[in-house]
Amino acid sequence: MPMKRLNLAVLALAVMAAACASRSDSSEREASAEDSSRRELAQVAAGGIVVDFKDGTTKAEYDAWESEWGVDLEFNSTEGERSGVTIAQGVGDVDAVLARIRQNPAVQFAEPLMMFAVPPGEEALSGLAAPLDEVNKDGYTPNDPEYPRQWNLRMINMPSAWQESRGKGVVVAVLDTGIAYEDYDDFKQVVDLKGAKFKKGYDFVNDDEHANDDHGHGTHVAGTIAQATNNGQGVAGVAFEATLMPVKVLNHFGSGTSADIADAIRFAADNGAKVINMSLGGGGHSKVMADAVEYARKKGVTVVAAAGNAGRARVEYPAAYPGSVAVAAVGPGGTRAPYSSYGKELDIAAPGGDKRQGDAGGILQNTIDPRDVSRSVYAAYQGTSMATPHVAAVAALLYAEGASGPDEVEKALFAGAKRVGGQAWTEEYGHGLLDAQASLAALGGGASRWPSMWWALALLALVLLTMRGRERPGYFNILFRPSFFIPLVLATVGVFFARSWFGGASGVAGDVVDAAYLPIPDWQRIIFGRGKMANPLFYSSLIPLLLSFLAIKYQGLRPAIGGLALGFAGFLSYAAWSKAPALAWMPFTFLALPWLVVNTFICLIIARAMLKRETV
């Protein structure tokens, strides 16, 4: 008997060790891939310089200064006459020349020319029906001329993510100052939204159906989500095959009321939006808005909002409501931008720009000239408003790839986020820095909940193998006994179809559906709310252990508790293997992992004891 126990222990430990080893292998691989991409992101091009003159500087003017500087400058592109960006190649002493050029008052900035390379990505998926165009080993590279200046898109791994999804058909509502999406009155559609898809929205400020932008902010935000991309014009957007819904809630000064915004959230949720982007904030807690966010969530909508720009440890509303994803901003270096707010409600960080080093550090999109709503400009903005649409757009990609609702979307967003400083969650970055490609991978083709079930079945085989012939409950017939199998399913995948069948039920019935939808260990979310961290007592062997005491008295419960314990073992081992979630009171991954492994082990012992046939 003791010998056998030892065997079991050794076997189980071996499995867990192998699982942990393979997990750390893959994370190491990810880490090295990231490193190489960073290294190759920007390199100085030998002898090249870029000089940005004040807008409106003509070729004749700078030609006159060239002989003094000893360089031959040319406009960088046809945009040059407006943007004033020029480049020169074959410059001898770059530093000395730049120093001379910077003396000229017409020069905004002059610096060595940087070559931007797309980070190396995954190979194109072999399962694609038809090979995507413009795909090479570095991922998808759109032909938009200003794309090389969009460091933010490479930072979140868009070239690889675009190979999988561009958000086709998913409706993203932009609750903002409007979008320059149509020619109407003195409004004009901006040039780089031509070809983007729109759904009818609403203007809650002026109460009409023309949610045009009279400020500039909303069009910029919408551009990050779905700028017309690979159209040989301007810049790219993250989910460029998604559909934008313009909803105007902020006036021409960029302000709006909580009443309008709450209305707009319900409007968007009722009219087919899957994602709501709110690059806005301020005011205090509002019950009306909190309810609206909860309403949208119940309808399967993911609500994404900006953490705020006060640079302090307080997340603004609506981002701070439990139902919304709160987004902080990072600069090109990947560290929190100085203006970005943060705090305990923060969920994730995304590029929002940092212009302390100049416009190149901002987020570049097409928008309107704030002084002339009919004029299209390319402008570099910074703010948590700019970070928010990156997350909203990746949420759209996740919906396009089959995510069923906000729970699944958030799970994939957070699981894919690049951890900062090895922490599962921090006040400044939430779960980490947005990574579109990793989040798509974490979604696992819409079947992210299944692996814990496969783990449970593998562990069942292990348990059965360690039993001696006479103790075995029979190899396979156990699987077909509902009293065993149903608890196993409940503990691993939950009644996953409950929502699509009975979704929308309200009151107690709705709560029951919500509970059954989740695997049992995740029921803690119902009790404690959707916190940032899982409760370690639920993510442990506690529930099967307590129930197993009942089985001492009521022998008939044994198969059911065996199934439950195995289900828990599968759930916990998968949690440990995939990405250990942040456990409350255990903020460090290195503590969460052993906790999950040890509890998996305890669950296995319980399961084995329950399944063992009494030997006479």
Next chain:
Amino acid sequence: MKLTGRVVYRDIEGGVWVLEGDDGRTYQLAGGDRKIKKDGQRIEIEGDVARDVMTAFMVGPVLNVASYRFI
């Protein structure tokens, strides 16, 4: 209410004018005339803080300026 501080232009979210108040808080300016936009100018403002207003700038509460004088 009366507030003193400095008028500052911040290049955030496309640009916004704020009052960096002597009370240590930042207010987003609204109302007043366009001449209030003097970057770095010390100022005394009479106005109201709007409580239920949300903005694209998110730098602090919105201060509706009734009157002001540079100091």
